[in-house]
């Protein structure tokens with residue numbers, strides 16, 4: 001098949017897994033979808049393609065707006081969308097970053113094997129659920145005041161290090177070492193800071209989770225070795241973001257940008273893409289506030305990891321150091337960052353918007369942590385509570401194909417409302433128990449909304465990423481215990 005028609009949008013096949021919406025009309029560039037035909041059928045099932053096409057009208061968008069293999073419809077811009085936009089002559093769009101600023105994942109390795117954990121699953125899941133705050137609303141690992149929130153917004157994981165919630169190695173194994181230097185707490189509103197005060201170290205609801213997993217497959221032995229991964233090993237995956245604080249930042253700046261830049265808004269086919277022109281005061285302020293929320297999210301995941309280490313110490317009666325509970329890596333998947341990329345043979349500074357997409361820098365890139373520079377940065381792609389999750393490494397082709405990015409998950413195939421019509425929480429939980437997966441959630445509705453059946457086939461998503469050379473598979477894991485907000 002050389003073309004694909006979906007609701008008035010025609011895509012042309014450029015390569016086996018690259019489909020292009022050609023530039024026409026008001027589009028500034030073409031758009032590309034990276035998918036197999038099976039995934040494209042699912043991607044084309046909602047407004048993803050129209051949203052992707054719309055996003056090429058953002059001023060300064062370079063090369064093409066891109067949809068990753070796990071893409072689905074989002075607020076204005078698809079989840080799974082990547083856009084590299086000129087940081088001098090283009091714009092920055094809060095909707096193309098997402099409401100949960102720096103939603104992301106971190107994986108911690110251990111020296112425990114699956115055998116060590118069997119028989120303890122129930123105690124582990126109960127203890128994690130009791131000790132790691134989750135669900136909508138308040139309550140975090142630490143209660144704090146606005147001054148502390150401001151310090152977190154400014155210093156990120158360095159704050160956690162000083163407070164005894166982190167060790168030096170944790171910082172070395174985090175994207176940007178857990179701190180965006182461009183953060184400006186002064187442009188984060190009082191309301192956002194207030195929302196952040198009592199949620200530091202909390203999972204939040206629904207799609208966010210903490211999962212104990214075992215490594216089931218290793219695909220690239222050498223890279224897995226560098227990452228400290230081996231078959232049958234127990235690892236822990238933490239997925240959450242910047243909670244109410246990040247949401248508030250996105251909400252307020254979206255509104256401000258709409259009001260302050262109506263001329264730009266008028267050029268766009270969808271108000272949800274509202275953007276601030278590069279160089280404007282509002283672009284700088286949003287960037288500073290977003291970077292501050294990024295720091296908050298890194299501290300959030302750090303505190304949850306710290307608490308997880310304590311829970312393991314109690315359940316297994318050993319220190320976390322003895323269990324070698326080390327951070328493999330922490331990657332953001334809702335972010336915009338100023339990065340230098342080669343465009344038509346010239347280096348340009350871009351706002352790389354990755355919304356539901358993961359940075360995937362290859363071996364040799366100077367921003368890959370020293371420990372992984374020879375093999376490429378770790379990329380973590382969760383699947384679902386009933387499917388595999390993956391560790392990849394940034395692929396050789398990622399810089400020219402996707403501004404150094406790949407997928408961030410399996411990606412939803414249905415809305416939460418549809419999911420609740422289709423699945424019943426207790427049935428899903430029983431089915432998972434049959435597969436030796438122990439799940440504890442705030443409600444049955446959460447389990448239904450997050451049933452494995454609501455997600456695409458993660459194996460197919462990472463296969464496409466691997467075939468394209470943007471993110472290469474290193475290891476696969478499967479859930480053992482899962483707590484959900």
Ligand SMILES: Nc1nc2c(ncn2[C@@H]2O[C@H](COP(=O)(O)O)[C@@H](O)[C@H]2O)c(=O)[nH]1
Pocket residue numbers: 079103207208209211239356382383384385386388389408409410411412450455458479482
């Ligand atoms: N291993 C698990 N993966 C999960 C679970 N719930 C969701 N997911 C995957 O995470 C991504 C995250 O996407 P986001 O857009 O919500 O940030 C999602 O696409 C799923 O593939 C889980 O319980 N365990």
Ligand SMILES: [Mn+2]
Pocket residue numbers: 100103104208240241
């Ligand atoms: Mn999130």
Ligand SMILES: [Mn+2]
Pocket residue numbers: 103104239240333
């Ligand atoms: Mn997320």
